Amino acid sequence: MPPRTKSSRCTRNTTTSLGCWSTCKTTRNRGSCHRVDRCIVPTRSPTPPPTCSPAHRLRSHDWPRFLEGPDPDLRDRLYVPGLKCAVRYDRCCAYFSSRVLSAAAAGFGGLIENLLALGDAAPRPAVRLLVNEELSKQDADALLERSDPTGLIQHLLRRFKTPKTAFERTRLRMLAWLVNERLLAVKVGVMRHSEGIAHAKFGILGDGDGDEVVFAGSDNESAQALLANYEELELSTSWGDPDRLAYFRDKFERLWQGTHPYVRTVELPQAVKERLLKFVPPEPPLVEPVDEERGALRTALLWQFLAAAPYLENGEAACDATALVDVWPHQRLVVDDTAAAWPAGRLLCDEVGMGKTIEAILVLRRLLMGRGVKRALLLLPAGLLEQWQGELREKGALLVPYFDDRALHYPDDTLSPCTPQAAFAEDLVMVSREWARTESNRRHVLSAPKWDLVLLDEAHAARRREAKEGQFNAGNLLLSLLRDLQLRGRTRSILLLSATPMQTQPWEPWDLLTVLGVGGPWAVEFGDLREYHAAMASLQSGRATHAAVRPAARLLAGETDFPAHPSGKIQLPADRGRLATALAGGLARQQAESATWLRKGSPLSRTMHRFTRDTLRCYYERGVLAAEPPRRQVRDVTFDYEWQAERDVYESVSRYIDERFALAPGDHTGKGFVRTIYRRRAASSPRALENSLEHRLERLERYLQRKRVVWWLPDEEAETDVRDLADEDLEEEQIPASEPPTPEAARAEQEQIQNLLAELRALGTTDTKRDRFCKVLDEVRSDGRPALVFTCYTDTMGYLREELRPRFQETLACFSGRGGEVWQGEWVTVPKAEITSRLDNGELQVLLCTDAASEGLNLQAAGALLNYDLPWNPSKVEQRIGRIDRIGQRHADLPVANLFLADSVDQRVYEVLRMRCRLFEQFVGPMQPVLALARKALRNDPPPAELQRLLAEMEAMAKTAAVTPEIGAAFAASEAADAPTGDAPVTREDLRQALDALTAAETAPSATRLRGLDGWRLSRVGRSNLRVSLDAQSLERDEKLIPLSLTDETVRRIADKLPLPRGKSPLVIEYAQVGAFRCAEVRWAAPDRDVRIRSVKHLQELCNGWDGAPPPQDRLLKAEEKCRREALRRVTRAQRDAAVRERRALEAQVAAARLRLLRELGRTLRCHGSGDLNQTWHRLMQAEGPGGRYRRCYERLGNWHDWQEDELADLREYVDALTRNDIEGRLLGSQLDAALADPRGQAVETLKENTTVPAGA
Template sequence: MVIRDFDWKHSYATSDIREDGKLVDILHDFYIPALSRATRYDRVAGYFTSSSLAAASQGFSRFVENGGVARFVVGMQLDPEDAAAILRGDTSRADRVMLEQLDITPSWPDAVRHGVELLAWMVTQGYLSVRVGLRVHAQEGTPQPLDFAQDGYLHEKWFILGDEEDEIYISGSLNESRTALAVNAENITLQPSWISDWNRSILKDKHRSFEALWLGKHPAIKTFSLPEAVHARLVKIASNVTGLFEIDGTPMPYHPMPDQKQEVREADEIQPSLAERLRFAMIRLAPLLPGGEQVGIETTPIEPWPHQRFVANRLLETYPRNHLLCDEVGLGKTIEAGLAFRALWLSGRARSIRVFAPASLTAQWLVEMAEKFFLPFYRRTNSKGRWECIDMLSGETIQGDGKMFDSPLEIISTGLVINRHGGRLLAGLPETDLVLVDEAHKARRQTPDNQTAVPRFNKLYQELQSELYGKSRTLLLATATPMQLNRVEAFDLLKLMPSAGAVQFSEDLCEIFYRTRDKLLNREPMADYESEWLRRYLNDVRASSPEQWRFVHNHVLSFFGQTGLEDFVERWLEPMDWDEVQPALSLLAPLGRSMLRHTRSLLRAYQREGLLNANLAWREVHPSIVKLSGVEREVYDQLQDYCAELASHIAANMEEGRQRAAIGFYLSFLRLRYASSFYALRCSLERRLVKIRQTLDHKAQQFANSDIDREELEEMSDEEVEGLVLKHRTESDLTWEQGAVSRLLATMDRLPSTPRKMQQLLQDIDQRRVSGTDRVRQLVLFTRYADTMNYLHDELRRLLPRCPMGTFSGAGGTLRRAGEYHPERMDRTTIKQSFVGGNIDILLCTDAAAEGLNLQSADLLINFDLPWNPMMLEQRIGRIDRIGQHHEHIRVLNYLYQDSVEEVVYSRLVQRFREALTVSGELQFSLLPIQPEDFEDYAKADGEQGKIDEEELLCRAYEHAKRIKERQQLTEFKADEQKAAYEALEAQQRAEPLPATLELIWSAISESKYLRALGGSIESFRHGDAFSLVDVPGLPREVLLTTSRDLFEHGLGQDDHRRLHFATYGDPVFEKLLDYMLQPLTEVQTAWQNRKPLVSIRIDNHELRTLEDALDTEPPEDSQIELKERSLPLQGRQDDRVGRQQKVMLNSASASLASQKLNSSPDSQNNQISEIDRFRVDVNNRHGQRVHLNFDTPDRNSMLAVREKLLWPVAQKGNGLVVDADPLLLTASRDVIFRQLGDRNCRTSHDVARRLTIQAEELAARS
């Protein structure tokens, strides 16, 4: 039966008279005939009351015959305080009210009891899903009564019934009250889809409204899932009934009760066989078997690139070892980390994982971990522990209150870590198996260019060094910019890497290695002590980093390179050709031992060999210069005057240095807003003016204390930045600024309605217009600010009404369909799928979309404004310049105001670089060697402190580029060599059988006789196959599982609304399927919950180690399953004693040298160090080129215990120690002493020796 084949009336009312003279019976005349034919039922009506729920159950007895799936949104009336708490995520406030409505009492009429019991059974059997709605003000978001209408929204009662082809929209006075239920009183109107275009249009609108309600994105109704306590009560109600009835007592004719249903299945022998349960047991336990870590990688819904697989495997085989993850932007550091997280989490090797990232990236981390790896991370949104997580079933974001660090999987903003007003957050951090810090380059010393001074580190580095390093078994530092760091800053990160061995804590020893290596590669003669030192270093690598040594020796070096390395280390022979050994000297260098880095050159190498399965496009970046004149130029000049005068006022009215960081940050913020759009600048100035007036009236919240620093400024919202530097200002000073801002706004009132930059955008869009339509070839536009994005959306919506357009920002996504004016809200995944599917022509994004949103179907990206951090520009371009880009070439248009700082850097400076400097091909040209601070200094007005000109900017760029080239040489590993090494390594790994793979999981599901007996079957789609699960207890009525990555990426198709899930660990449907199939095998479930490492599954004396083994096994039904456990060595934190003792020795030896060679009275640095330099030259000219240097340490035994691993021989001498010092050690000591002399309070031999001794004692104590 189908809906269309029934003779429907236009309306049904209990007061109507039928043709036979009887009153209309709504239940039997409408609901039962309708639901007997429907397979879909979406309802928006009623309250969460017993009578309303009972009324909503009408016709359910026939609905289940068709395998129908229903979704109900029911309203709830609460007091404002409870409603507000629920909107904040505390759904427990709803439990009491909802449970009261389900408290069946003898006073309940039979109609109510029958209806509630039938509805409860539908929920527990998976035929019905319910979400509860709260009415909120459509504009303000505050809780309101359900009948509230002052915001223009009227809460209606309606529902949609449908089958595969047709549907009906029903509205009217739906049965709600207990009195109406008793007489079954309703009055409804029907609008079938097959009658008219008008009806079809209404249905389209209602579908859109329902989806918004269901996803919680409706502006006037916020919905949430049934609380656990309420769902449990429904299960209890369903389990206690002996029969199911309609509200009028009509018995349910088709489906038996759950206990009866089980009897029928047993009678028909529809039960999983032991062989099938064994296969699902092997799937469940595969991550715990030998090689199980690889199962986590191989069963993700994404196909890792070769280098991503290599990084994940390196992290696994060396776990727990610290690493630097340094892949170039767009090559997937997040993917690499997620693969390792998933493998370690599933195998039980890591029981706690925490990610620390800038606030702007935490939401992206949450989405990536959920969508790509099915890892249920919690994202902490404040220091009190409030959280967000993603519901794996619905994809919705759930919020709630909790306690910081009480979840094993957490994502935490580094802004919370460095917030001076939030206390020491990390003091409460528990021991954590794995910690990752994203954007780790932001943990740095404050003056990296001054290497002659004792370093002072920012708050993030201090917390990283003092808390995270000590409380994590494994620490991963992720940064795409290691080459952009000052050399000493890279060494600062290396101090957190115990794998660096003896050189870990000393940048001076790192420098010794690189200087020695460079002498070899330049074929300069080496002294004996240098060769001996290098041998000691390499032997330390072989002992402390055996995995790295094996990889380099077996997969990177040629035969001659292997022989040469062995000759040098083991036989004390010089290699015949140092060039053959060069890769080892890079990969085994201090940075190479810890850093995992890849560039796009590697992908090009794969592309040349035809090993890349997807396209890698060539990019063309073009500046689009926008000339300024007239009022636009006047606004710019006036803004510069305001900035310069404000800086002058602040300096004149405050103590020296007070709020200097804050004023510079605020002025840069205004200049960036101007460069974005006049609209964005106006919004900021208007808000600033309000804050000035409030400050004058003593009403404003004032930001920026005198001790605020750059880290905290960068974590501020735009609104907070607009309130900076208002504190500690005089009334006259504020009055001046009020007038200056007002005058600037008055000038902006004379701006043309369509600014020149907007005109340029319209011209570029017009060139892409599809002839005769408003449609255009796809493009992505980026802007820094949401204000600019909203302005552009409004303008384009007005000018291109038939062009489908989307937006994506930190607030989420919207889609405005062709011909419609109001956009609808959409989640990240839907926006991406709509764009890649060709349903969006223009996508407007803020930088919130610059991470994790893949938009490779577009060949044009427009930067409406340019960031002052070239890394962010590269992240933007990376949204379309991706593996799998649909086009051979892509274009990037950079909109630049003529003579602006952006035009100078991104146009003129680029051209001058191309002409005057050849930068290594490893450096993408969009990554100009310019720092945000350089932008800020160049953008300053003439006369403003710190202002630099174009030539100085170019000089800085040259210097940055020079350093980048130097640092690239520190870790150079050529792309072709990488490719060859990874191919050999992957071939070796592929030879080892895995406990489970996606292909084997698909075989277990698709070949299951039990699932097929229930009605399951394979269905084929354009991008792959899926298995339809039918009638599996505890699962939705019909759901699809696939192991096809292509199908999961592209979906079933626009017209197929069934739910598609990926058959892998963490997917909620797959997990429920495993739990159901393994119900009798409690020992399997217990082993999984406890994550016990296993050797095999044994059955009838047969040992099964892979799912393939299980697929080939048909054991007798009475066989017993036995789990054979294995033990893993207890892995503690990495041992950094060698690095600490080597640093203690260096400091102690330096203290001894300082006390002997420095003057006892203050003098200049150069004069003080001259005696040490003379002594060093003298030792170098000696026959043995060595000198015995006596020293002492706080713990001689600790040093003597590791003396064989130190880089210089140490021996005991009397009550002290002696080191066989050579010119290398003297050079390192000289540099250590020189830095101490840079302190104005440390100028004598006594001061330096005392300081170095104290530092050695502190380091030894930490050992």
């Protein structure tokens, strides 16, 4: 706008403390100027604002001539859009009061933003507010005649009451900030000659281009000012009606200057101004408050929708989007399928670091929200209970206690002593799998009220008692527990997690599938699956024959749920022979297509989810992920002792170990493990060796003094881990420390150890391994990245931290079985959250760890890993690397360095694993049998010849595993399909805004922001205040914070405290519930139609278009009926579908046991001769007494079997391949007895008891 020029008729107003500068007003109208020949705009700064952008021009709006409605409507249609354009605002109000002042500040957020943008160029004052006041005659005379403002001050102070609502407080803060910045001036108008008030309510808005809008209202304004129920305003513009603008401009200037004949204008008294300035906020108040009535209603509408959102048809997305973790594409695929399949089980087998735990938590969140699960039992490795509890809370917003045989432990570190019965009466509870599997404890698990879901982590520990293909019936303790839970109907569903579903034998994943409900022909015997995968391999080669694919055709022939063949030419079910012909008859390309079809349709592919780092690379190449997954850079660092004194000590120790433990009693394996422990500790660090020798010396001294001696190695020396022992059904493992045979031998050994200790201590600070390690540490950290250092032993960790502390000081930390430790002038124990937080924030450079950190810590903020020594269990190597090579890693490359003593057992074994299995470089799933053999070599200290034999066997086994189809299938990656997209009904940000709405609106539950944490304090929600957060890091820092999510009951309690007025709101919500199933329908009853509400955003759009009028009652009733009907339909269908799946899973187990029995019966009968099988069966029944095996077969099968030609052909082929000894063994009947004892037979009784769904449904 053009600069204003000073008028010769201008006079200064010396009464204002802000000074005065006067101009003549020029307004624009079609290119001509209209001059108002009097002094105007006193006290405004002379620097004009710059020309405003089109979006901030008053001319850009189509202003109506007349406006009417309540204050919220006027705010939205006039004040907010007008003040977003304005840089000047003159306003004449009615009575002075805190409420009138707050009402006058309507829309000030945009104005303040404009003035901040202008900075020093903003006019001062930019806002002039004139309020009228009615005084008694006595007070008026005192003011007008004697200039005594005492009466006025008292009057104004009485009116300036403490605001009752957050709405008023926010607007007063706006005014106070403007006053404090000299951008607002307030004056009071008093009638000169009579009692009363000058009812002149109008305002003038001006933008940066000099355009103006004037509005004026009726003369019947009450003390409620703009808060009255209904207002009428007339608008005009400077470019449309310059005369009307000039009239009001002249009127305002006369009032403001005090030259009006009927109104005397005075400055706002200092005492009143000081009262206002108490509301000055620390930051400019830019956010426009919502009025309390509409704000409270909108808040109630929002929270009611939030409470219903998880139960909507698309509520699964709301459950995921409000979890406290971001979901990756592959995780969404897993969660979608696993939750939708319930109660059918799933096997989650992503590689270490790919987020299996997160997937399971997200599945649990969905199922708990009205999708069938109310009671869930989590069976976890004992060492991971606290880690899972933290992940459930910090990622899933689920507060789940764990039971330890004596008490329930809660996430906030409180505990509640209770019995197992009371613990398992909890709907959600965790317990260690080691505790639950024992004979004395399993009864508590099985006798508890029926579980809806049982989750088992590290599920590979559930396996057969003996690693023999024919020993299906006898599971170890953990597998037996799972089978009892499933087959006795003590759980509706099982969910299994394992990065390595196969440890040593290819049938181990198959056994797990049967626990998840896979049955029928697929679960008769593992040989069928071996032949099926062999057929796939044959088809993939393009050279499959009819005979090669016939086993696959046998399994597929009766399938009704198999995916459709991509060509459409193969239809199931089908005749077995024709199906085999169709599979083998195609060209190489068609056979390969059929191989892919068989792989995708196999029970393993349909039931197991397995995503790898290659999955992430695939997503990256397709543009789904922004950053490429990191690549490992592995190198082995071999060292030898550089000083002869070091080598002499090591050789002396080796001789001592060989001599002493060769004489010790016990088998070779046990003594081998003890020798391994001493040898490995000697190679680990001088400190570890010294401690071992001192402990041995103490035992010998006590033995010679005839004191009680515990001849077992402590865990910190033995490097034992309860998770390593769980697979073997051991409660604990005690490693014998080899008691000396005689006192004389003890004295001799005592002297030998003293000499060894003297040699060791004489080395002083000499340590080749440590020196080499420090050099490698510098190399991998050359770019400043933090590094993890792993060792097997706590005392080696202590040794290293003493060496590194002078250099790294507070940037060095440790994590071991003792927890986290940081240096603060001394070593201080801290929670694991403190370790991860410091690492994330760049406060740590080196983190020393034992294998206690190899599981349960997310340390991807580190960018390098050094193995100071390697574990005797090679599987732990991937666990170690998985701490940094996991989702969220920011470095493109990850150096991994391994320190080996030259020519040691460790170096030779790990070299084979590295070369043949690519250990360290990738996850070595298919090579698990090789790792099992390596574990044997590393643990048992074999003699050189035996070691060489084991190494050769490892190489041969690695070659076999690489080409065995059934092994490859157990670790085949799932397809990196496109993850479903779409807006979630509710997001974390929506929840955050809903909480902030509780801070702004005057509602029964209220919220205030926490200081120093990303969270809120909720009042009037329950019996006591709640401190809640939506931030995982804040939850890690403060274990007392409660995670808030849609899955939390707090959301429902808040919604219940904010009820909607019956019949006055268009929002309609109806619920339907059957057992643990709950569905909700939400609709908006508009006057012309009702619509289903899809999201919070959709709800807000509907609210913005709502005029506040109650919906028509007929429309409201129709919407309610529609919601009730749809919610009931959905919940009924969900309940029935789940019951059908549950029953079919049990029926599949019964069918598998029946087919197994028929097969074994047929094979045994055929071994008796080539006659009619049923006649042979009858003859054998007659020859045996009551309870004989053949009579039991008849009772179990219910009748004679109608043997089909395909079955007879299979039996002939099987028996023809047997030797005479095989046939004689068959005739003994052990295989038939095993089939009769199949544990799946107990599901028959369970099906009889389960009448939820009739058979065949």
